[in-house]
Amino acid sequence: MVKRKTCIICMLWVIILIIVATSLTLYKYQKYHTHTHQVETKIIVKPSKCEKNETVKYIFNLVHWRETLAKHQTLSKKNQTLWCKIPDDLRLISTAIFRLYDIRNHTHLPCSMIYSSNNTLEDIKCKNNGQISRRSNDDSTDNQAEFTCRHGSTLDLFINKSADYSYPSIIADALHPLPDSLYINILNNKYRSCNTMWGFKLNHESISYYPSTTDPQKSNLFDVTFGYDRSIHEFIPHPWLYSYIEHIKFTPQRLSMQQVMNNKVQINSIKHSDIYWTNQPANSNGQNKRTSVSYVKSSILWMNSNCQTKSQRTQYMRRLMKFIDVDNYGTCGPSILPLPEHVIKIQGSANRTLNDLATYNSAAGKLALAKEYLFTIAIENSLTYDYITEKLWQPLAIGSVPVYLGAPNIHDWLPCQTDCIIDLNKFKTPKDAAMHITQVASNRTLYESYHKWRDQPVSKKFQNILSYFTTMENYNLECILCGMSKQVDQNKDPKEYKKKILKTIGRF
Numbered sequence: 001m002v003k004r005k006t007c008i009i010c011m012l013w014v015i016i017l018i019i020v021a022t023s024l025t026l027y028k029y030q031k032y033h034t035h036t037h038q039v040e041t042k043i044i045v046k047p048s049k050c051e052k053n054e055t056v057k058y059i060f061n062l063v064h065w066r067e068t069l070a071k072h073q074t075l076s077k078k079n080q081t082l083w084c085k086i087p088d089d090l091r092l093i094s095t096a097i098f099r100l101y102d103i104r105n106h107t108h109l110p111c112s113m114i115y116s117s118n119n120t121l122e123d124i125k126c127k128n129n130g131q132i133s134r135r136s137n138d139d140s141t142d143n144q145a146e147f148t149c150r151h152g153s154t155l156d157l158f159i160n161k162s163a164d165y166s167y168p169s170i171i172a173d174a175l176h177p178l179p180d181s182l183y184i185n186i187l188n189n190k191y192r193s194c195n196t197m198w199g200f201k202l203n204h205e206s207i208s209y210y211p212s213t214t215d216p217q218k219s220n221l222f223d224v225t226f227g228y229d230r231s232i233h234e235f236i237p238h239p240w241l242y243s244y245i246e247h248i249k250f251t252p253q254r255l256s257m258q259q260v261m262n263n264k265v266q267i268n269s270i271k272h273s274d275i276y277w278t279n280q281p282a283n284s285n286g287q288n289k290r291t292s293v294s295y296v297k298s299s300i301l302w303m304n305s306n307c308q309t310k311s312q313r314t315q316y317m318r319r320l321m322k323f324i325d326v327d328n329y330g331t332c333g334p335s336i337l338p339l340p341e342h343v344i345k346i347q348g349s350a351n352r353t354l355n356d357l358a359t360y361n362s363a364a365g366k367l368a369l370a371k372e373y374l375f376t377i378a379i380e381n382s383l384t385y386d387y388i389t390e391k392l393w394q395p396l397a398i399g400s401v402p403v404y405l406g407a408p409n410i411h412d413w414l415p416c417q418t419d420c421i422i423d424l425n426k427f428k429t430p431k432d433a434a435m436h437i438t439q440v441a442s443n444r445t446l447y448e449s450y451h452k453w454r455d456q457p458v459s460k461k462f463q464n465i466l467s468y469f470t471t472m473e474n475y476n477l478e479c480i481l482c483g484m485s486k487q488v489d490q491n492k493d494p495k496e497y498k499k500k501i502l503k504t505i506g507r508f
């Protein structure tokens with residue numbers, strides 16, 4: 001009886017599963033067809049066998065191309081650039097690249113962007129295992145270069161010299177959409193040899209700013225990807241962390257709890273000699289009362305200049321500032337304060353202007369400010385897995401507790417075994433977060449617990465991060481691409497080569 005009942009239930013399950021599976025397949029089919037209908041491009045698959053045995057491998061870098069053009073456009077105003085007519089056999093590719101960057105005049109380019117020379121090509125010495133060969137004095141025998149990879153952005157790398165000439169490998173410009181007209185119709189279908197490898201690298205913004213790179217039609221064109229998100233990318237480039245690493249990993253440069261506390265300024269209050277700064281509740285309009293009382297710092301620093309972000313951080317801060325006093329030295333949101341003179345001096349100017357691009361150092365200014373604050377707002381421009389920037393690392397390095405909203409998996413990245421950030425994700429509302437911050441700010445023991453980690457070893461997870469990037473430092477995208485191209489020349493599987501490298505580096 002029981003068995004029969006179970007069987008009826010299990011048959012029902014089977015029927016439900018069949019229905020679900022069928023509708024999923026139909027949905028996928030429909031989606032696929034709408035998709036391909038829009039794309040209407042055919043990817044030509046090149047033969048997998050080829051023997052070229054080139055001693056030097058070339059890489060054409062579209063990011064480099066864009067940056068070089070921008071540089072020349074500034075220079076050309078000063079009449080310092082020599083322009084050349086683009087040769088006819090390069091018009092196909094140059095027109096497609098120009099279209100990508102929305103440039104009208106495609107008859108001329110600075111001559112140094114058309115014709116290669118030792119000045120326009122960078123030699124990168126590589127080892128057969130895919131590592132960069134460094135001319136360091138530590139271990140000379142182990143650092144022998146085994147092949148050269150030449151990296152540049154001159155168009156003549158595409159000139160079809162002979163039938164057995166290989167086209168260069170490509171580093172894509174992920175900053176711009178990956179249009180079919182360039183990437184599929186031109187680069188893939190006309191300028192891809194059997195040993196041409198493609199790579200792309202996201203090493204500035206999060207993937208959420210580059211939606212076109214997650215389109216499977218396009219991402220399948222790439223042989224190697226570098227980016228922050230471990231669930232998507234194979235190799236993780238040096239994250240923002242690395243500018244501050246010496247001040248975060250256990251070294252003499254890391255500030256101890258005592259040093260951090262010495263940098264905080266106590267307020268003169270007989271009653272609360274232990275309270276550093278008071279958080280004055282803001283009035284209901286979100287205006288603080290700083291004008292009516294003698295100048296008292298709040299405990300929280302906020303300093304952002306990119307105000308419209310996917311994370312909507314300005315909106316979050318507007319709400320938070322209704323419940324807690326914040327010193328706002330950025331350019332977003334309410335109650336903006338002028339930068340103190342000493343900070344202007346440290347960062348080179350009050351704000352970035354064209355004339356001081358080279359000397360302006362906003363990071364130095366922010367560090368000088370954050371050092372004195374109990375807390376520093378650290379809200380990323382996008383709330384994306386593994387995307388963690390200087391906004392977190394600067395306050396951690398200088399001894400201010402980050403009030404963090406960003407990567408949902410932030411705890412995978414923290415160096416501390418005890419608390420070291422205020423995680424805004426843990427509070428239902430900005431009001432709840434404000435109440436918690438007020439509590440921590442007014443209890444020295446509690447506040448100091450956020451700096452306990454400074455006198456302890458870093459977390460196990462963080463040790464794994466350090467060891468990953470120590471190994472990763474021996475590799476770069478160029479040597480991996482060139483190394484894979486060489487594998488094809490020898491009729492070996494470039495994917496196996498890449499797998500071996502990935503295995504050597506490991507994961508974290």
Ligand SMILES: *[C@@H]1O[C@H](CO)[C@@H](O)[C@H](O)[C@H]1NC(C)=O
Pocket residue numbers: 051052053489490
């Ligand atoms: C290329 O090199 C491989 C291994 O070094 C060799 O077996 C092959 O004969 C070479 N091919 C050509 C065309 O030189």
Ligand SMILES: *[C@@H]1O[C@H](CO)[C@@H](O)[C@H](O)[C@H]1NC(C)=O
Pocket residue numbers: 079
């Ligand atoms: C720019 O360079 C051209 C040729 O090199 C020269 O004839 C012209 O006078 C220069 N213009 C200025 C403003 O220097």
Ligand SMILES: *[C@@H]1O[C@H](CO)[C@@H](O)[C@H](O)[C@H]1NC(C)=O
Pocket residue numbers: 083105106107108
């Ligand atoms: C394109 O730019 C070059 C160099 O600046 C100039 O000589 C040429 O006349 C321009 N062509 C068009 C169609 O504007």
Ligand SMILES: *[C@@H]1O[C@H](CO)[C@@H](O)[C@H](O)[C@H]1NC(C)=O
Pocket residue numbers: 118123
């Ligand atoms: C350019 O560099 C190559 C090697 O990278 C070297 O053999 C060659 O002599 C250089 N040419 C000039 C003109 O410096």
Ligand SMILES: *[C@@H]1O[C@H](CO)[C@@H](O)[C@H](O)[C@H]1NC(C)=O
Pocket residue numbers: 160162163190191
């Ligand atoms: C390159 O040369 C080969 C053979 O000479 C030819 O078949 C091919 O169409 C050429 N490719 C381009 C892009 O001109």
Ligand SMILES: *[C@@H]1O[C@H](CO)[C@@H](O)[C@H](O)[C@H]1NC(C)=O
Pocket residue numbers: 350351
């Ligand atoms: C930059 O600072 C100057 C004063 O130092 C000010 O006049 C100007 O408006 C500021 N520019 C911006 C974009 O904030």
Ligand SMILES: *[C@@H]1O[C@H](CO)[C@@H](O)[C@H](O)[C@H]1NC(C)=O
Pocket residue numbers: 443444445446
């Ligand atoms: C301050 O925080 C510590 C640690 O959380 C706690 O034990 C203590 O009771 C708090 N003191 C006050 C006055 O709330």
